[in-house]
Every structure is written in structure tokens, then in C-alpha cells.
Amino acid sequence: MIYTLFTALLLGICSPFLWLLSFKQKFIRSIRARFFLIKNPKPKLAKYHFHACSLGEARAIEPLVRRLGDCRVSVITQTGFDYASKYADCRFLPFECFLPFWLSRSDVLIVFEAELWLNLFKVAKSNGSKTVLLNARISDKSYKNYLRFKFYYRWLFKYVDLVLAQSDLDKERLATLGAKNIKVVGNIKSANLPKPSKNYVKLDKRVIVIASSHQNEEINLLKNLNLSPNDQLFIAPRHPERFAEVCKIIKDSIKSDMSFEKFSDNMGLRSQIILVDTLGELVNLYQIADIVVLCGSFEYGIGGHNPIEAAQFGCKILSGEYIHNQKDLYKAVSGIEFCSYENVWEKINSNLKSTKIINICDMDKIIKEIKG
Template identity: 55%
Template sequence: MVVIYYFLALFLWLFGAIFLLILSLKQKYKISIPARFFLYKNPSFKPARVHFHACSFGEIRALKPLFDEFDDKAISVITKTGFDEAIKICENVRFLPFEIFLPFWLKKSKILVIFEAELWLMLVFMAKFKGAKVILVNARISDRSYKRYLKFSFFYKRIFKYIDTVYVQSEIDKSRLEKLGANNIIVSGNIKSANTPSPTKIYEKPNGRLVVLASTHKGEEKLLLDGLELAESDRLVVAPRHPERFDEVAEILLNFSKINNYEFAKFSKSGNFKTKITLLDTLGELVNLYAISDVVVLGGSFVPGVGGHNPVEIAVFNNALISGEYIHNQKALYALVSNVYFAKFNEISSLLKNDLKKCKVTHKADLKMIINEIGKA
């Protein structure tokens, strides 16, 4: 099956190469696509005992407690934001190439550690072929995607044949992965609950209440700002999830500020949150903002299709937390946080008029088992 899969992947690459080149002209993909699909400026790793693989920025942040335990490591990623975050942790960082390149690109390691749903057949097969142990950590299958996984269970059973240990977030995930062919499954909780981020900078908290619209996606800013009523002493900060949307969101906030006669500034220019409306247009500052915030409205949850974002990063700072109802990808994490206010976009103003309880993390994952297994490999 692996040989058939490889040639199918090769055919798809040959067929889609021209489209990938066109797509790489977009700012979002101009580095990641050439690196992954054409190996442009993406040589093999330097040899390392532990190879970690995760997808993007959020996953790299979540794995940091594991990264910090091991010096002899390599990290592969999928996205540019993931790469930028990983390179802060170690120099041995690469984009994971498309499947057809892995047989000659992948370096031998003692253990391959895959995060969540990064299930690439050629990656696990070649890692085993080169003598590595393979473990999957923080594995989960959402309610929404479970049926899709079942339709291709024959494929996932082949993948799990090459995975030695699977650490899952919950008993439900364990049951679902067993049906997909996973073996040696251990319920270890959600790694993201064990990662308690610390501020990298301490900013002066502005007078009054600081309200944050965090990790917002396309369409959410207009929904959340429409009819939003701020108290006279409130300060509002909007932090879009994706940096390529900074200019788009700046226009939205500028119009909102003009209509309401509010002062508006970009954080990249002001360096503070003292104006009535601020756009957080700098990466890596959201945790610093959470540290001085009073209320966080967590995006990715007010429009269908995203599935929510990590509420634990907010709860460790004991802010009041307001979320939308579309959290299907983050249910396990939300279950670990108390005092979350779930609301529709047009209910935010009403909630802000109340004295909201602070959210808290109620349970944290124990990483000792995973750290021990990696260390023994």
C-alpha cells in the first residue's frame, strides 16, 4: 500500500505543481509552499535524537514544555507562523516537505514525536524504516471530524501500524482511535493545559477596564463590533488571528472609531494600549496582553468553520472569558476551564454591563509519562 500511496502522491504533485507555484505568490504561502513542495531553501535536518513535528504557531506554543526538556532535537512544521515560533526555540527547524520527498529528505532519529492530527503516512513509515520509535501526543478526534475519519479507516489503520504509542486527550478520543486501529493508547490529558505561558514583556495597564477581542477571524470583527457598547473608561484591543489580515482589520477598526468618535492606534506604532481602540498588529504579544486584560472575548468561536481556540492561555491569567458557541475543535480544553460565558455576538454588550466572574483552569495534564518515554528512546 505504501508504494501505491507514494506514486499516487507523486502523480498529484506533478498534476498540481503549477497551481502550487501560483498559490505561492500569495504573501501567506510565499515561503512555506516553495519550501514544502519544491524544497526551496529547505535542506534536511542536522542529525538529532528527537524529531518533533507539529503544524503551526499554536501547536508549537503548546509543545514548548516538551521542547524544553530535550537539547538534541529537531522541529518540523507546516506553516510560516509555526516556523517563526519554532526557530525561537532551536536552530534545527525545517518545513516538513510533501510526502514524495521524505524518503531521501528525512534524517534518522531515535524517536519521532507527532502532535495531534499530523498523520502523514510517509512520515511515520520512513521514520520506522530508519529505525525510530514513533509516538503521537495530544491526539484527539472532534465530534465533527469523526465520521470523516471513519470513512477512511482503512487508511488510518495503515498509519497507526507504524505508531508505537498514542497519548490521547480523553477517554472518548481513546475509544474513537481504537476504532481507527490505534494501539497502546494512554489517556494523558490535553498538553495545552500543562503549558502555562508567561509574559515576555510587562506593559502598563491603562486606566479602566481592558477588553480584548482575541484571535478573531474573517467576519468576526464586524459581527462583534456591530452595536458594541463600551463604557467610558473601557479600552478595546482587537487581535486578529492571522497577520495577513492586519490591514483589513485596521480599516474595520478605523471606521468603527470614526463612527463612535473614538481614538484609534496600531500597537506597532504606539507600543501601548492607552487609546480607546487599539489593533494588536504584532505577533507574539497576545500573552503579554492577557496578563493585563480584564475581559477576553475569544474569537474563532462566533462564526462556523473555525471551531474555537485555546481558552487555557486566558484562564491562567484569571480574566473574565466570553466565548461563542462554535467550539467543536476545543471542547476538551473548554472542559478544563470554569466560569466561561458562552454568548452570541449580539449579547456581548449586555454581558459587559455585568460584573463577570474570572475564569480558572481546573485540571492540568501530566507530561511526566511522555517525557519519560521520549527520554528512554
């Protein structure tokens, strides 16, 4: 009760700022739903309640949701909501103070990765649910911050029945925070390999994909752009709200003799440089890619992205050094080469090795643990 009152007071203090922030297109639905309960009714009764944060996590849990059946999903972000709504009844997870009267009962609550909200677990337990932390991990970067709030996590883990961790190191770190009944099952994202929804015709060219790029990455990766006439370059920004910004960066960076088009222009994907300004196309492009430059890893603080989605096609993969959020997935792939802004094009034009997935977790084992 004291914690709930504290979070209600915190929300009251922050409400004016949150309301102003909600007018940004990126947050217009998520903030209003989460912090003001606008168009965010209680979820329908279901046997399993999955909670994930954003788009990548919503994708990762989809096979589990489909196999288990009778599931509902809660998320944090708009992109996560849009994707999860395609396969399950979905809601935005409200802020902590709302959960005691918002969260409907489920037999099992499955929370994905690092979504450690005290009242989510506590209220679920009071409703009689079995509580599971799935794909649990603690990165090198965040571990010190977790230790600073050790008292909070020890309190939270009293309400977690089962922890399915990604690695032995994650198990050790979670145990220091008070987690019990920890089992190492690997990273679920290595078992959920998205399959292409379209089969694009590969031109007689070397296809290079700059994948899931963030701010500063495009402009720095294109600074020393070195394409041959036989190269075709696709650039896929991570966040859709940056499409226009990245379009300008590309136009300012390319040479006058290089053809350019946006994916959404439907020009047949025959230009030398193509901005991928639509969602859900990366795996389709990985299927025809020769080289993937996996972003989110060149700027400190992001922590990298999942290399397995590209590695399933044997692509040659280049990555920056900042991969602290994806270390276990990187360990599951052989052949990844590391580079910097300064030598990325030198690496692209060198003799790179094809990648291969060497460690995939067992989805059947995870389902067995969830069902108990």
C-alpha cells in the same frame, strides 16, 4: 512504494496550481519548501524529531523540546516555522513523496495532534525510530471524515508505537481507527502556559481583549459596540495578513469620539481602542485584561482557540458556541460564559465570573512516556 508513487503523481498534477499559489505572501516560503524543496534541505541528525503544524502547536511543544534537548522540529506553516526556529533546528515538512529520501534518522519521532501523514510514520519506522502521536484528538466535526477513510488510518497506525491521547473519548475514537497502545494523558496545552514577556501598565480602566479573531468576527462583534468612557478595547486578529483589513473595519465601526491607535505605532497604548498588529503580545495583554472575548468560536468551521492562556490570569472569558476543536481545553476551565454576536455586549456589561483552570496535565509523565 505504490503510495509514494501515487503521491508523486498527485503532486505532478497539482504543481502548476501550487506554484501559482506560492506567490501569495502567506505561502511564499512554505509551499515552495514543502512541494518543491526550495531552501529545504534534509534535517540535521537528532535524537528527537518533533513535527507540528502551525504557530499554536510550535508553541505547545517548545517546553518539551527544551527539556528533552537534542531535538529538531518540522512544521507546515510559515508562522510555525518562524516561531520554532527560535528554539530548534527547523524545517518545513515536505510532501509525502519526498519523505523516503528527505527524512533523516532520529531515535524518536513525536508527531503533534492530527498531523497524520502516512509516509512520515512509515519512513521513520523504516529508519528505526520509535513513533509517538502526541496530544492526539479527534473532534466531533472531523470524526465522520476519519471514518470515511478508515482504511487509510488503519494502515497508518500500524507504524505508530504509542498514542498519547487528550481524553477518554479521543481514545475510543482513535481505537476505532486502528490505533494501539493508547494512553490518556490530557491536553499538553494545559501544561504549557506561556508567560508574559512584557509587563504593561494597566490604566485605571476596564480592559477588554477581542482575542484571535477571524474573518467576519471583528465586523460582527463591533456592530453593536458599547464601550463606556472607562473601557479600553484591544483587538488582536489571529492572522497577520489581515491586519490592514481589520484596521479598516475598526475605523469604519467606531464612533468619532473614540480614540484609536495601532499597537505598532508605539503611542503608549493609551487610546480607547487599539489594534494589536504585532505577534506574541496576547499573553502580555491577558495579564492586564478584565474580560477576554475568545474568538475563532463565533463562526462555524474554525473550532475555537485555547482558553487556558487567558484563564491562568483569572480573566473573565466570553466565547462563541463553535468550540469543537477545543472541547477538552474548555472542560479544563471553569467560569467561561457563552454568547452570540447579538448579546456579546450585553454579556460584557453583566456580572461575569472570573475563570479558573481546574485540570492540568502532567508534563513529567509525558516525558517519561516519550523516553520509554
